[in-house]
Amino acid sequence: MGLAIVLREQTEAPREGRSFVDYEDTGRLISAMESATRVNESITKLAGFEARYRTRGDLEIRVFRQSRGSGTAASLSSGICDRVVALLTIEMDRLRARIVEAKTRLDEIK
Numbered sequence: 137m138g139l140a141i142v143l144r145e146q147t148e149a150p151r152e153g154r155s156f157v158d159y160e161d162t163g164r165l166i167s168a169m170e171s172a173t174r175v176n177e178s179i180t181k182l183a184g185f186e187a188r189y190r191t192r193g194d195l196e197i198r199v200f201r202q203s204r205g206s207g208t209a210a211s212l213s214s215g216i217c218d219r220v221v222a223l224l225t226i227e228m229d230r231l232r233a234r235i236v237e238a239k240t241r242l243d244e245i246k
Contacts, residue, residue, distance in 0.1 A: 137246070138162070139238050141195055143214045143222050153213070153220030155195035159246075162239040165191055169232040175199040176208050 138158040144150050157165055168189035175187045186200040196213045210224040212231070224231070 137242060138193075139235065139242075141214065143212060143220045145220055145222070151218065151220055153215040153218070155191065155214040156193040157191050157195060157235075158193065159239075159242055161191050161193075162235065162242070165189070165195070166232060166236055166239065168197060169228065169235070172197050172199045172210065173228055173232075177201065 138156055139162060141155045141157060143153045143155075145152075172187060172189065175185070177185075179185060184201050186198065188196060188198045190196040194214060194216050197210070198213070199208060199210045201208060210228050211221050212224055213219050213221040
């Protein structure tokens with residue numbers, strides 16, 4: 137039991153990537169997403185930074201500095217060989233809320 141997360145590219149010929157998150161991993165994923173929203177330029181004096189979290193089902197959250205002065209960016213990717221990547225902006229909070237909602241529903245049927 138768990139969550140299936142599907143990423144679809146926003147291109148003319150969109151590809152899809154699917155990742156399965158085991159129920160036992162949903163809490164860790166939610167915590168990682170909360171931590172990722174707090175990553176910014178204040179965490180390091182270095183010119184660049186990157187924070188990553190990957191589930192066993194190959195869903196990866198990545199927060200990084202785009203370039204000096206451009207601020208922080210986030211991406212979500214799925215798959216191993218044929219990776220699909222989606223850049224996130226404010227959607228991180230919305231995505232986390234949907235994962236929390238899905239976990240709550242799984243808790244109810246468990």
